[in-house]
Amino acid sequence: MTQLIFNKRHxxxxxxxxxxxxxxxxxxxxxxxxGYWNADLPALKPLDDLALLIPAGYLSFLLLTALVxxxxxxxxxxxxxxxQVFGFGLVFALLFSLSNLLGLYSYVDLPLKHLVVFNLVYxxxxxxxxLCFYYFSFKLSLRKSILYTVVIFFGLIIxxxxxxxxxxxx
Numbered sequence: 131m132t133q134l135i136f137n138k139r140h141x142x143x144x145x146x147x148x149x150x151x152x153x154x155x156x157x158x159x160x161x162x163x164x165g166y167w168n169a170d171l172p173a174l175k176p177l178d179d180l181a182l183l184i185p186a187g188y189l190s191f192l193l194l195t196a197l198v199x200x201x202x203x204x205x206x207x208x209x210x211x212x213x214q215v216f217g218f219g220l221v222f223a224l225l226f227s228l229s230n231l232l233g234l235y236s237y238v239d240l241p242l243k244h245l246v247v248f249n250l251v252y253x254x255x256x257x258x259x260x261l262c263f264y265y266f267s268f269k270l271s272l273r274k275s276i277l278y279t280v281v282i283f284f285g286l287i288i289x290x291x292x293x294x295x296x297x298x299x300x
Contacts, residue, residue, distance in 0.1 A: 139267055144199040146279040147262035151191050151255050153286030158251045161293035166244055195259050198222060202263045209268040219260030227253040 159166075205218065227249040234245050266275040 139272070140199065140203050142272065142275070143263050143266040144195055146266050146275055147199065147259040148192050148195040149279050149283045150262050150286075151195055151259050152188060153283040154255050154258055155187075155191065155251065157286045157290040157293075158254075161290035161297075163247060163251070164294065166247060191255075194226075194256075198256060198259055199263055202260060203267070206264075206268075210264070212264065215260060215264040216257070219257040222260065223253040223256035226256055 201222065202218065206215070210218075230252060231245050231249040234240070234249075235242065238245070262279075265278075270278065
């Protein structure tokens, strides 16, 4: 059990990366892909129900970020090369996204296009949080990590809101 205990920096990196993931997810799902969620598909819950379940989705993102972080920090105990980090992110993102895509395709009645696009977002998010772990744990001070997270998070939210207002879907 003691091997699962992280130092403070790892835990902070996981939380900060989680905020980045939430920002990326908002940009994609609430803005760029809003039309996918507005589609009249029986496999999707009504928008009102989806809005109420956002906290469950964000909790799932925290669990995913923790999973990627646990594996990342087990593999990289010292500062790796950026190429190693990117390679790790690519492999993890590809395995997770394809696994999720194939699993959902086998039992959820959504068009394959929706499933591919949604899992492409996961792919991007996992690579992003992997890069966050690298920078937040090995390259940046804690203060800069927090500052960059706040700026990036609110930047993604603001860009998403601007897109929603320029290209409304309903």
